[in-house]
Amino acid sequence: MKHLRVAALLAALFTAGAASAQNADAPPKREALRVCQDPNNLPFSNTNAEGIENKIAEVFGKALGLPVTYYSFPNRLAFIRNTLRFKLPGQDYPCDIVMGVPAGFDQVSVTKPYYRSTYALVYAPGKGLDHVKTGEDFLKTDRAVLGKLRIGLYDRSPASAWLAKHGLVDSGVPYQIMNADPAQYPGEIIEKDLAVGKIDAAVVWGPIAGFFAKRVKSPVLTVVPLRSEPGIKFDFEMAMGVRYGEREWKQQIEGLIESKRPEIMAILKDFGVPVVDESFAIKTR
Incomplete structure (x- = not known):
């Protein structure tokens, strides 16, 4: 009987300990x-x-x-x-x-x-890119046309590496990716500069491209999702x-x-x- 009482006590202690451990591990009730x-x-x-x-x-x-x-x-x-x-x-x-x-x-x-999204090319009409539906279309465009473009991009982004790979560094207009101004927002490159003609195109992260191109009513902007390629990850x-x-x-x-x-x-x-x-x-x- 003594052994049974000891076993029962140990079982009770184990059960209590396990319950305490469960309570300690249980996440607090969320209020929001x-x-x-x-x-x-x-x-x-x-x-x-x-x-x-x-x-x-x-x-x-x-x-x-x-x-x-x-x-x-x-x-x-x-x-x-x-x-x-x-x-x-x-x-x-x-x-x-x-x-x-x-x-x-x-x-x-x-x-x-x-x-999953990808970087996208956004361009304004009348800049020699109206035929562009893919990244390949863009790269096949007459180099004389591409060489005249002002293409906005954020520094240290895949866009800058892409232009460099395809010999279009001089067409890039770099924007600072980290800005201390709390009023600055990523879509300015499209909503302010591309919309008013300061730049002819932009290569930015897809959600930014799609949202701000849609928000700009005039001119009507085209968004072209870009496929990753060897050495350049866009998606x-x-x-x-x-x-x-x-x-x-x-x-x-x-x-x-x-x-x-x-x-x-x-x-x-x-x-x-x-x-x-x-x-x-x-x-x-």
């Missing part, structure tokens, strides 16, 4: 879907919740039965450190998810991708990011990515995002 965002980064996010990521967050919040709140910080240097990883002593993290990060981004625990898969160690939260978000895929695709289409498939990737065989 707390999103880390850039306050001025259309088409992705802004303080008026008008961006792609804002709209997807609303879909997720509704599915979770939670209000959506935002913690804003300019998406320049140290964005993750100042948002998703930011925590003062005795306080909670201010936000729990970044709605858009490149697949493979190692500063966060990355979810499965939810779309990238986009995912979401959570903190490392939050496995259950990541799995929950991945479940939403899958179950809400039709709504996500509809939002991307509404924003003019050129969503592409793997055929735009570099061929390895």
